[in-house]
Amino acid sequence: DAGVTQSPTHLIKTRGQQVTLRCSPKSGHDTVSWYQQALGQGPQFIFQYYEEEERQRGNFPDRFSGHQFPNYSSELNVNALLLGDSALYLCASSARTADSGSAFFGQGTRLTVV
Amino acid sequence: GNSVTQMEGPVTLSEEAFLTINCTYTATGYPSLFWYVQYPGEGLQLLLKATKADDKGSNKGFEATYRKETTSFHLEKGSVQVSDSAVYFCALSPWGQGGKLIFGQGTELSVKP
Numbered sequence: 001d002a003g004v005t006q007s008p009t010h011l012i013k014t015r016g017q018q019v020t021l022r023c024s025p026k027s028g029h030d031t032v033s034w035y036q037q038a039l040g041q042g043p044q045f046i047f048q049y050y051e052e053e054e055r056q057r058g059n060f061p062d063r064f065s066g067h068q069f070p071n072y073s074s075e076l077n078v079n080a081l082l083l084g085d086s087a088l089y090l091c092a093s094s095a096r097t098a099d100s101g102s103a104f105f106g107q108g109t110r111l112t113v114v
Numbered sequence: 115g116n117s118v119t120q121m122e123g124p125v126t127l128s129e130e131a132f133l134t135i136n137c138t139y140t141a142t143g144y145p146s147l148f149w150y151v152q153y154p155g156e157g158l159q160l161l162l163k164a165t166k167a168d169d170k171g172s173n174k175g176f177e178a179t180y181r182k183e184t185t186s187f188h189l190e191k192g193s194v195q196v197s198d199s200a201v202y203f204c205a206l207s208p209w210g211q212g213g214k215l216i217f218g219q220g221t222e223l224s225v226k227p
Contacts, residue, residue, distance in 0.1 A: 004157070031213060033213065033214070033215070035215075035217075040219075040220075041219055041220070042118075042203050042205075042217030042218050042219045042220050043158070043203075043215070043217050044217070045214050045215060045216065048213065048214060056211060056214050058214075090157070090158065092158075092215075094213050102160060102163065103160070103213060103215065104160075105150075105157040105158040105159070106157055107156065107157040108157060
């Protein structure tokens with residue numbers, strides 16, 4: 001079992017550009033959540049997808065959007081990048097029927113905006 | 115609203131010392147509580163959890179008790195090892211919000227031989 005896989009591992013973008021990050025959940029998991037982790041901070045919840053729909057959303061602007069595919073994989077899109085979007089982006093997967101919060105995390109995508 | 119506050123780090127201990135990392139929370143209803151650990155160069159891993167008041171979560175010698183009266187979930191270990199050096203995150207999942215996690219800012223632990 002490969003666990004949660006994210007790609008790419010590192011990315012450098014220019015301010016104003018758009019970026020897409022990808023996540024494949026752990027086998028057997030149907031729910032994907034995305035988090036933003038700034039340096040030295042705890043992860044902050046962006047949104048969660050289940051059955052290809054956004055189910056919950058944190059306090060992030062509409063520049064952050066996502067998608068979930070029929071195979072449960074997910075993408076996070078960020079438009080009009082700002083310097084402040086530089087962070088580690090974490091994907092977490094879980095099974096909808098499992099205990100809440102028992103999520104498995106990927107190693108993240110390090111996004112640098114210059 | 116919902117929030118988690120952890121003691122600030124970094125915490126530096128000698129091997130075999132006793133560890134406490136304080137965590138308090140604010141939440142409506144009855145959240146589930148978690149400790150996650152992030153080893154250098156690795157992703158976040160669930161260390162332990164507790165889903166109701168007075169529950170004790172435990173794993174790898176670590177334990178934490180869900181204290182509703184003090185809204186706390188302090189992490190303890192009787193004898194730390196160098197391999198425990200990592201960043202520890204306290205988190206809560208609000209009741210009825212299907213797995214959304216709210217994290218504290220993290221506490222970096224460094225254990226010296």
